[in-house]
Each structure stands twice: as structure tokens, then as C-alpha cells.
Amino acid sequence: MIASNLPALQVVVPLISAPICAMLGRGRTAWVLTVAVSWTALAIAIALLIRVETGGVIDYEMGGWAAPWGIAYRIDYLNAFVLVIVAGIGAMVAPAALQGIATEIAPERQPRFFAAMLLALTGLLGITITGDAFNLYVFLEIASLASYALVAQGPDRRALMAAFQYLILGTIGATFILIGVGLLYMMTGTLNMADLAARLPAVAETRTIYAAFAFIIVGTGLKLALFPLHMWLPNAYAYAPGVVSAFMAATGTKVGVYMLARFVYTVFGAPFAFDTMPLGQILMPFALLGIVVGSLVAIFQDDIKRMLAYSSVAQIGYMALGISFASETGLIATIVHLFNHALMKGALFLALAAVSLRLGKTDLTAMRGLGRRMPLTMAAFVAAGLSLIGVPLTAGFVSKWYLVKAAIEAGLWPVAVVILGASLLAMIYVWRVVEVAYFRAPAANAPAAVEAPTTMLIPILILAGGGIYFGIDTEVTVGIARAAAMALLGTSP
Amino acid sequence: MSAEIVGAEGLTLAALLTPWIGAPLIWLARGNTNRREAVTLITAVVLVGLVLALYELVAAGARPTLTLVDPLPGLAIAFTVEPLGMLFALIASGLWLVTSVYSIGYMRGHHEENQTRFYIFFALALGATIGLAFSGNLLTLFIFYEALTLSTYPLVTHHGDEAARAGGRTYLGILLSTSIGFLLLAIIVTASYAGTLDFVPGGILAGTAPNWVLGVLLALYVFGIGKAAVMPFHRWLPAAMVAPTPVSALLHAVAVVKAGVFSVLKVVIYVFGIDLVAEIPMSHWLAYVAAATILIASIVALRKDNLKARLAYSTVSQLSYIVLGALLADSWGIVGGAMHIATHAFGKITLFFAAGAIYVASGRTRVSQLRGLGRAMPITMGAFLIGSLSIVGLPPFGGAWSKWFLLFGTLDAGQYVFMAVLLVSSLLNIFYLVSIPMRAFFSAPDPDLAGQGEAPPLCVAALVVTAAGCLALFLFPDALYRLLLPLVGL
Numbered sequence: 001m002i003a004s005n006l007p008a009l010q011v012v013v014p015l016i017s018a019p020i021c022a023m024l025g026r027g028r029t030a031w032v033l034t035v036a037v038s039w040t041a042l043a044i045a046i047a048l049l050i051r052v053e054t055g056g057v058i059d060y061e062m063g064g065w066a067a068p069w070g071i072a073y074r075i076d077y078l079n080a081f082v083l084v085i086v087a088g089i090g091a092m093v094a095p096a097a098l099q100g101i102a103t104e105i106a107p108e109r110q111p112r113f114f115a116a117m118l119l120a121l122t123g124l125l126g127i128t129i130t131g132d133a134f135n136l137y138v139f140l141e142i143a144s145l146a147s148y149a150l151v152a153q154g155p156d157r158r159a160l161m162a163a164f165q166y167l168i169l170g171t172i173g174a175t176f177i178l179i180g181v182g183l184l185y186m187m188t189g190t191l192n193m194a195d196l197a198a199r200l201p202a203v204a205e206t207r208t209i210y211a212a213f214a215f216i217i218v219g220t221g222l223k224l225a226l227f228p229l230h231m232w233l234p235n236a237y238a239y240a241p242g243v244v245s246a247f248m249a250a251t252g253t254k255v256g257v258y259m260l261a262r263f264v265y266t267v268f269g270a271p272f273a274f275d276t277m278p279l280g281q282i283l284m285p286f287a288l289l290g291i292v293v294g295s296l297v298a299i300f301q302d303d304i305k306r307m308l309a310y311s312s313v314a315q316i317g318y319m320a321l322g323i324s325f326a327s328e329t330g331l332i333a334t335i336v337h338l339f340n341h342a343l344m345k346g347a348l349f350l351a352l353a354a355v356s357l358r359l360g361k362t363d364l365t366a367m368r369g370l371g372r373r374m375p376l377t378m379a380a381f382v383a384a385g386l387s388l389i390g391v392p393l394t395a396g397f398v399s400k401w402y403l404v405k406a407a408i409e410a411g412l413w414p415v416a417v418v419i420l421g422a423s424l425l426a427m428i429y430v431w432r433v434v435e436v437a438y439f440r441a442p443a444a445n446a447p448a449a450v451e452a453p454t455t456m457l458i459p460i461l462i463l464a465g466g467g468i469y470f471g472i473d474t475e476v477t478v479g480i481a482r483a484a485a486m487a488l489l490g491t492s493p
Numbered sequence: 494m495s496a497e498i499v500g501a502e503g504l505t506l507a508a509l510l511t512p513w514i515g516a517p518l519i520w521l522a523r524g525n526t527n528r529r530e531a532v533t534l535i536t537a538v539v540l541v542g543l544v545l546a547l548y549e550l551v552a553a554g555a556r557p558t559l560t561l562v563d564p565l566p567g568l569a570i571a572f573t574v575e576p577l578g579m580l581f582a583l584i585a586s587g588l589w590l591v592t593s594v595y596s597i598g599y600m601r602g603h604h605e606e607n608q609t610r611f612y613i614f615f616a617l618a619l620g621a622t623i624g625l626a627f628s629g630n631l632l633t634l635f636i637f638y639e640a641l642t643l644s645t646y647p648l649v650t651h652h653g654d655e656a657a658r659a660g661g662r663t664y665l666g667i668l669l670s671t672s673i674g675f676l677l678l679a680i681i682v683t684a685s686y687a688g689t690l691d692f693v694p695g696g697i698l699a700g701t702a703p704n705w706v707l708g709v710l711l712a713l714y715v716f717g718i719g720k721a722a723v724m725p726f727h728r729w730l731p732a733a734m735v736a737p738t739p740v741s742a743l744l745h746a747v748a749v750v751k752a753g754v755f756s757v758l759k760v761v762i763y764v765f766g767i768d769l770v771a772e773i774p775m776s777h778w779l780a781y782v783a784a785a786t787i788l789i790a791s792i793v794a795l796r797k798d799n800l801k802a803r804l805a806y807s808t809v810s811q812l813s814y815i816v817l818g819a820l821l822a823d824s825w826g827i828v829g830g831a832m833h834i835a836t837h838a839f840g841k842i843t844l845f846f847a848a849g850a851i852y853v854a855s856g857r858t859r860v861s862q863l864r865g866l867g868r869a870m871p872i873t874m875g876a877f878l879i880g881s882l883s884i885v886g887l888p889p890f891g892g893a894w895s896k897w898f899l900l901f902g903t904l905d906a907g908q909y910v911f912m913a914v915l916l917v918s919s920l921l922n923i924f925y926l927v928s929i930p931m932r933a934f935f936s937a938p939d940p941d942l943a944g945q946g947e948a949p950p951l952c953v954a955a956l957v958v959t960a961a962g963c964l965a966l967f968l969f970p971d972a973l974y975r976l977l978l979p980l981v982g983l
Contacts, residue, residue, distance in 0.1 A: 390673070391643070392636040401565060404681045420678055424670045431665065439650065439658055472562060 006051075007060035007073045010044045010083065011126045011139075013037055018118040027110030031098040034114045038087070038094040041125065045087040049080040049480075059131075072192055074131030077484035081335065082128045082258045085342045089250040090121045092346060092459040093243050099453040100243035100353045103360070104155040113153055117247070120146035124255045133181045133267070134191045136259070140177065140223070143255070144170045147236075147248060154239040162235035169232040173222030180216035183208050184267075196267050204272050213277055216263050224256025226283075226320055227290030230313045237309035242353025242362075245305060249312050250346035254338045257319045261334065264323065265488040274326045283324035288418050290317030295425035299432070304355075305362045307429055308348055311388065314422060315341050318403060321415070325406045331485035333402035336477050340387070340395035340470060347384035347463035351377050354452030354460065367433065369442035373449045376457055378437050380464035385430035387467040390423045394471040398478065501550045501557035505574055505627060508543040508582070509559075511536060512620030516613045523609040530597050533612050537590040540619070544579075544586045551579045552976050558629060568690060570636065573629035575692070576976045577762070577831055581755045582626040584838050585748050589619050591955050595846055596739035598951030602853045605737060611651060615740075617644040622748045626755065631680045631690040631764065634756060635672070638720070641752055642668045645744050649736045660735035667729040668719050675717025679710055683764065692759060696766025707765070708775030714760045715779050720753025721816055722809045724786040731805040738849030741801060746841035750808055751834050754815040758830060761819040762980060771822035780820040784914040786813040791921035798859045800848045803925060804841065810918060811837050811884065817911060818899050824981035826902030831977050832970070833895035836883060839962040840892055843880030844926070846956035847873045850948035860929055865938025867930065869945035872953055874933045876960035881926035883963040885919055891966025894974075 017037045024030045062071040123143025152163035188199040225233040264273045273279040294314030301307035322334030387394035407416040515536030522529040560571040624637035650661035687697040794806035818830025850873045867874040886896030903912040
């Protein structure tokens with residue numbers, strides 16, 4: 001019974017735990033519940049992935065209502081993998097959250113914080129698991145509203161402005177997606193993604209479908225912060241509480257990229273998106289611009305949190321670029337990078353959350369001499385930073401390898417040069433931190449910093465260690481990415 | 494025979510692992526400096542023993558191979574010990590032992606800080622060098638190439654002051670940007686065209702791509718292997734001279750720079766194949782760049798008053814000898830280039846040892862301060878003379894052989910311009926290297942040299958050993974020569 005209803009439990013468990021969390025009086029109790037729920041969600045996600053690997057695609061009908069009328073969940077390699085990424089990051093961030101918000105959020109507001117975090121997790125898992133376009137929009141709103149609330153709880157008053165900016169742009173994005181889905185429903189009479197994919201070719205050559213496609217691409221572009229629709233991201237990440245930045249950077253944009261891949265390849269289909277519509281010609285330049293501009297701006301940031309936010313804009317460019325190639329290698333690069341980037345950005349932002357806990361700030365001057373005072377945290381930061389650069393034997397190298405390979409297979413040498421050139425920009429912004437942390441003596445009046453608390457340190461080390469492990473043993477990640485890419489392109493083995 | 498092969502693979506693995514095991518042991522022994530240094534020395538001795546045992550097998554024709562893991566499907570971290578790598582591993586491990594002896598004298602005589610960190614990263618750098626020497630495909634080579642860059646960064650910036658940071662920035666900036674921007678691109682392009690990255694005698698690229706693509710690819714390799722210091726990507730080498738002298742001696746006269754030219758030779762022999770390189774018009778142009786590097790770096794060296802900077806530019810110039818030898822695409826050029834890895838290593842490490850000994854004993858760093866020092870430090874200056882004569886290429890020192898073969902290669906390939914470049918460069922060598930010991934011996938000493946003696950005994954012992962090595966390479970080149978002939982199918 002439980003085994004067959006795992007797809008529903010994946011979403012329902014965090015959903016019903018959220019209001020319980022909000023009703024709990026103490027932050028610590030709410031935290032224990034959040035940790036338990038996030039680990040349960042991870043266990044369910046892994047179980048689902050194993051079932052997809054052994055038994056193929058899972059179709060699940062919510063409440064037993066058959067597909068076109070009821071809500072159908074459909075889990076294949078791609079979303080099973082994304083579920084593991086989202087739930088895995090949730091399971092890493094949740095234990096660190098109690099200490100992470102200790103100085104940033106007042107005790108009486110902490111239960112509500114954890115409730116918002118569980119709701120965000122619910123929304124992200126729901127977007128990923130559902131096979132219904134309207135249901136996707138519903139979960140998108142759940143995730144977004146929870147995220148606005150999470151960002152607004154940042155310690156700095158500017159967090160409110162950042163949350164407002166995020167709210168406006170996020171709502172525009174969600175609305176665009178809703179308009180697009182509505183147009184699709186108008187033309188096909190269905191909201192089920194599989195049905196949409198079957199019926200769209202018959203009506204594809206109409207202006208309504210063109211418009212629907214444009215609305216959905218721009219809407220998801222806003223959600224995943226594709227350059228130049230990224231304006232909400234740097235402020236949101238920079239002013240949100242440290243653990244929220246870690247959670248959102250490692251999951252939110254990943255789910256956005258997943259939505260883009262799902263709409264482009266499953267719903268509309270690659271021939272429509274790339275031949276009928278000029279998606280490749282639009283996505284690729286913006287992805288490349290995002291990579292270059294994001295990396296360049298990151299170099300000039302003095303607040304390391306903001307620096308990592310701009311780095312995320314660049315990394316999202318890498319993922320969008322992989323999609324724009326419309327090739328198997330390109331998709332492998334995108335899907336592998338979803339996972340690898342979640343590992344490294346999770347580690348980096350969590351390490352910064354620990355730094356912020358100890359020092360109260362995360363700017364470059366505050367981090368002087370930190371290599372000796374927080375050796376393990378900073379070692380993890382360097383390891384994840386090397387992965388961001390794409391040094392061999394780190395996960396980032398694997399992503400970059402496939403991305404460059406895809407560019408060369410497509411005959412686009414200049415694109416390959418841009419990808420590798422951006423690695424050098426990443427090297428510059430990562431090394432600024434390394435030099436300051438290891439070669440500068442701390443300022444005389446700097447607060448005495450000690451190593452991060454254990455509940456934060458362990459997740460940081462697991463994520464950073466994972467960034468190295470999955471750079472050496474890529475059988476699981478690349479294997480799943482390849483299977484997912486083949487399924488998306490319809491070349492299933 | 495099969496038992497021997499199993500033995501050879503075991504030896505390969507042991508040689509690869511020894512430095513990586515030594516590094517944590519050095520950390521464990523950090524409490525007692527004598528014990529810590531003993532661990533370094535024992536690790537070096539074990540490594541030399543293993544490499545020598547491997548040499549016997551490889552010289553007899555064995556090619557032990559080893560596959561560890563597959564980080565990318567179809568692309569393994571794999572090792573194959575072949576003659577060129579054998580030669581490189583022999584030199585790196587042998588000179589590590591000598592340098593360890595020297596470093597103990599130098600670091601203690603100079604009261605350096607953070608010595609444990611120094612010895613640990615030294616061992617790690619050697620581990621990366623051995624991995625690079627034994628690498629069986631381009632991916633493995635690239636991984637250890639980057640590991641070598643990263644593990645030497647803390648050594649270059651050892652002093653931790655503003656100069657060290659600036660030098661380290663240049664070092665890392667140039668080496669990482671060339672390797673990621675050009676070398677990695679070249680490797681991925683190679684993988685796309687050839688479908689494999691294995692080192693295969695005769696190359697893997699022939700007939701897979703049009704000549705212009707191969708030409709671009711060769712240029713990406715030559716410039717992407719920044720450690721070979723072909724101009725304009727040579728700036729990192731003088732910048733690395735902020736490091737303590739033992740680092741400059743072993744890493745920036747032997748391990749790191751030779752890793753660069755070694756990689757160039759590997760690419761020419763095992764990825765392109767000599768015949769293909771001879772066909773590509775681009776290789777001719779690149780040979781001109783190498784020739785220009787030889788001359789320009791020599792002229793810059795002439796104008797440097799800082800002794801280590803002068804030696805650094807001399808290294809830049811000498812490295813391009815080897816690159817030129819490879820790009821001649823001629824059997825004798827390859828043999829000469831490979832032998833130059835060995836002979837230049839012994840000559841240049843002697844010079845750096847001497848420079849460090851002078852610094853530790855007298856605090857002098859500039860060429861103009863060395864007048865008359867020969868009488869105060871006769872052994873050091875005598876060794877300096879031997880090292881510089883070997884680099885010029887005069888008998889009875891090892892450098893004579895490699896220069897002989899390189900010149901023979903230019904003749905064989907009919908490239909008289911390059912022959913002229915090599916001869917002019919030898920003349921320049923005499924001006925900027927041999928003049929130093931000459932002035933030290935024959936000018937009147939500075940008045941403040943009274944009471945000046947030799948450096949600590951460990952330093953002097955090390956440089957005597959390497960100077961003797963220069964002589965030994967001239968008297969017994971056979972071992973090297975016979976090891977290298979299979980490279981060119983002779």
C-alpha cells in the first residue's frame with residue numbers, strides 16, 4: 001500500500017507537515033520535524049528513482065481518477081533524478097538550518113520559518129513530479145510564495161525589498177506560464193502533459209500555439225533566472241538568510257531548468273521548439289551572455305554571497321546552453337550539471353551561512369585569515385570552488401567536459417572557447433576568496449571565529465565531498481543523465 | 494614472463510602511491526623535525542628504488558599498464574610506463590632525493606617557517622609528477638598536470654608576503670588559464686575526432702580530421718601546455734622564482750617545466766605521431782615560435798642581474814630546445830629533445846643549488862655581487878661552472894650529447910635556420926652563464942667577503958652530487974640512449 005502510493009507521499013508528507021510545524025511553539029521542535037520530513041522525502045525520492053531504474057516509467061493517478069480528468073503523476077528518469085536532487089539538498093540544508101538561522105531569525109518566528117521551508121520543498125517536489133500542466137502551475141505558486149516568505153526573513157531590512165522584487169518578477173513569470181498553459185488547453189482540451197504532447201502536432205502551426213510557446217518559455221526563463229531575466233536573483237540570494245540561499249540556489253533554479261526541459265522536449269517536442277520556433281537561436285546567445293556577464297560581474301563583488309549569486313546566473317547559463325544544443329550530449333551536460341551544481345552551490349552557500357553565523361557578515365574583508373580559524377569550512381569552500389572552476393576530478397569537470405563536447409559536436413568552436421574562458425573567470429572570483437582567507441591576517445578587531453557548529457559542518461563536508469566523489473565516480477550521474485536525455489529525445493534504448 | 498608483468502604492474506602502482514603515502518606520514522611526524530625529515534628521505538629512497546626496479550623491466554621491453562577508475566565513460570585513469578615516462582620518472586625521483594637532502598640544509602640554514610607544509614606539498618608535487626610521467630592517456634595526463642599546478646602553488650607562495658602572492662597569482666593564472674583554455678579544449682577536440690585519448694605509438698589522429706583542424710589542434714597543445722613556457726606564455730616561470738630555492742631547483746628546473754616539455758613530446762609522439770606532425774604546415778610555424786623563444790629568452794637572461802631570474806630565463810630558453818626538437822618531427826630531434834630533459838635537469842638543478850647555497854651562505858642574490866666569490870666558495874662556484882658548461886653543451890658534460898643530437902636532427906630535417914639558432918644560443922649561453930663563475934674566480938674579491946665560507950654541508954653535498962651527475966651523463970649516455978631508441982622505432 002505504502003509502496004504503491006510513494007508518488008503521492010513524496011508531496012503529501014511535507015505538505016501536511018508544514019502547518020503542523022507552524023503550530024509548534026518552539027523552533028527546536030519544528031526543526032526536528034523538518035529534518036525528519038526532509039529525510040523521509042529523500043528516502044521516498046531514492047526509492048522512486050530505484051523503481052524507475054528497475055521498472056521503467058511510473059504512472060500514478062492521484063486519488064484513483066483516470067488521467068485526462070484526474071491529476072496524473074508521471075515519473076521518468078529525468079524527474080526522478082531531479083526529485084533526488086531537490087530532496088537531497090533539503091535533507092542537507094534542514095539539519096544546518098537551526099544553527100544557521102539562530103542569529104538571523106527571532107525564536108518565536110522560527111516555527112513559521114520551518115513551515116515555509118517545508119512548503120517550498122513541497123512546491124518544488126510537486127513541480128517536478130507532476131505530469132499535469134495546470135498542477136505544475138499550482139505547485140509553482142506554492143514554491144514561489146514560500147520562497148518570497150523565506151527571502152523576506154533575511155536579517156537585513158533590504159531583504160524586504162529583495163523579496164518584493166522577487167515577488168513581482170516571480171508573479172509575472174508564473175502568470176506567463178499560466179497564460180501559456182491556458183492557451184494550450186484552449187487548443188487541445190487537455191492539461192495532461194502526455195496528452196498535450198500527442199495532440200499538439202495537429203494544431204502546432206497556429207498562432208495560438210506559437211504564443212503559448214513564447215509565454216511559457218519567457219515565464220520559465222524568469223523562474224530559472226535566465227539572463228537577462230535574472231534581475232531578481234542576486235538580491236534575493238544576497239539578502240536571504242544563509243541557509244535559504246543555500247536551499248534556493250541548489251534547488252529552485254534547478255527545478256526551473258527542469259521545467260524548461262520538460263516543456264521544450266516533452267510537451268512541445270524538439271522539432272517544434274527548434275525547427276518551427278527559433279528556440280536554439282534565442283536560447284544560445286542569452287545563455288552565453290549569461291555565462292560571460294554573470295562571471296564578469298561576480299569578479300567585482302565584495303560580498304561573497306552576492307558573488308555566488310552572480311556565479312549562479314552564469315551556471316544557469318551553462319544549463320540553458322546544454323538545452324539549446326538540442327543534442328544528446330548537450331542534454332547530458334545539462335542534467336549532470338543540475339546535480340553537480342546543486343552539490344557545489346549547496347556547499348558554498350552553506351559554508352557562507354556558517355561564516356555569517358560566526359562573523360555576522362560575508363564580505364571579503366571579513367573573511368581575512370579565515371583559512372586558519374575555520375579550517376574545515378574553508379577547505380570545503382575551496383573544494384567546492386575548484387568544482388565551480390571545473391578542475392579535473394571534481395564534479396564540475398564532468399559537466400564542463402560534456403558541455404564542451406556538445407559544442408564541438410555541433411561544430412561550434414567559439415562556443416567551446418566561451419565555456420572554457422568562463423572557467424577562467426570562475427577561477428578569478430574563487431581565487432580572490434582563497435587568497436584573502438589563506439594569505440591575509442585577520443583584522444585586529446575581527447570577532448574571534450571558531451569552526452562551524454557540527455550540524456552545519458557535516459552537511460557542508462558531505463556536499464563538498466560529494467563534489468569530489470562524483471567527479472571520480474560518474475557512473476551513476478552520467479548513467480542517469482544519459483538515460484534521461486535519451487528519453488527526452490525519444491531515442492530510448 | 495607473465496610473473497614479471499604482474500611484478501611490473503605492482504611496481505608501477507607502488508611507485509605511483511609512494512609519495513601520496515609519504516605526505517600524510519610527514520604530517521604525522523611533524524612534532525619532531527628530525528623524524529619528519531627522515532620520513533621525507535625514506536619516501537624518496539623508496540621511490541627511487543621502485544623506479545630503478547621498473548627501469549630494468551622497461552628497458553627490457555616491458556610496458557606495464559594499469560587502469561584505476563573510469564571518471565568518464567570510456568575514459569579511464571590509466572597508466573602505461575613507456576621509455577619517455579620512465580626517463581622522466583627516473584630524473585624526477587632521483588633529483589627529489591638529492592633535493593630533499595639539500596632542502597634540509599637550506600630550510601634549516603635559512604630558518605624558514607611552515608616547514609612541515611613545505612615538505613608535504615613537495616611530496617604531493619612529486620606524486621603528481623610520477624602520475625604524469627606514467628599516464629597512459631591524455632585525460633590522466635591532464636589530471637596530473639593540473640594536480641601538479643595546484644600542489645606547487647603553496648610552495649611558490651611559501652613566504653606568504655605580497656611578492657609571493659603576486660608571483661603565485663601569475664603562476665596559477667597563466668598555468669591554469671592555458672591548461673583550461675587551450676589544453677583541455679584540445680583534449681576534448683581530440684576525443685571528438687579520434688574517439689579515444691590513449692597514447693598509441695604512431696598517434697591516434699592521422700586521417701581523422703582535415704589538416705587545418707590538426708594544425709589548430711597542435712597549436713592549442715603547444716601553447717596550452719603552459720608548463721613548456723613557449724613564449725608568450727612563459728611569464729609564470731620567472732614569477733615562480735619568489736619560491737624558496739629548493740622549490741625553484743627541483744620544480745622549476747626539473748619537475749614542473751619538464752612536465753611541460755614531456756607532455757609536448759608525448760603529444761607529438763603518441764597523439765599526432767611524428768609522420769603526421771611532419772605533414773602539418775602549422776608545425777613549421779610553431780617551430781619558429783620555439784626558435785624565437787630560445788633567442789629572446791637568452792637575450793632577456795643576459796640583461797637580468799638577479800641570479801635566479803637569469804636562471805629562470807635560461808630555463809625558458811632551454812625548454813624551447815626540447816619543443817623545437819619535438820616539432821622538427823625528426824627521429825634525432827626527438828631523441829635529442831628527450832635526452833635534453835635529462836641533461837638540462839642535471840645542469841640547471843646544479844645552478845639553482847649553487848644560487849641557493851650562495852644566498853644561504855652570503856645573502857647575495859645578484860650577479861653583480863658575485864665578483865671574487867669563487868675563492869670564498871670554491872666548491873659551489875666550481876659546481877656552477879660545471880653546470881653552466883653542461884648547459885652550453887661542451888664536453889665532457891652531459892649537455893654535449895643532447896645538443897649533438899638536436900643539431901643532428903636539424904641537419905637531418907634540412908632545417909639550417911634552426912641549426913643556426915641552436916648555435917647562436919650556445920654562444921649566448923656562454924655570455925650569460927659561464928661568465929658568472931669566470932668572474933667569481935678571476936676578479937678581485939669584494940672587501941666584505943673576508944671570512945665568507947661555504948654553505949651548510951648538506952647543501953654543498955647535494956650540488957656536488959648533481960655536478961658529478963653532469964659528468965656521468967657524458968661518460969655513460971648508453972643507458973639513456975638505449976632506453977629512448979624504441980621511441981622512434983630504431
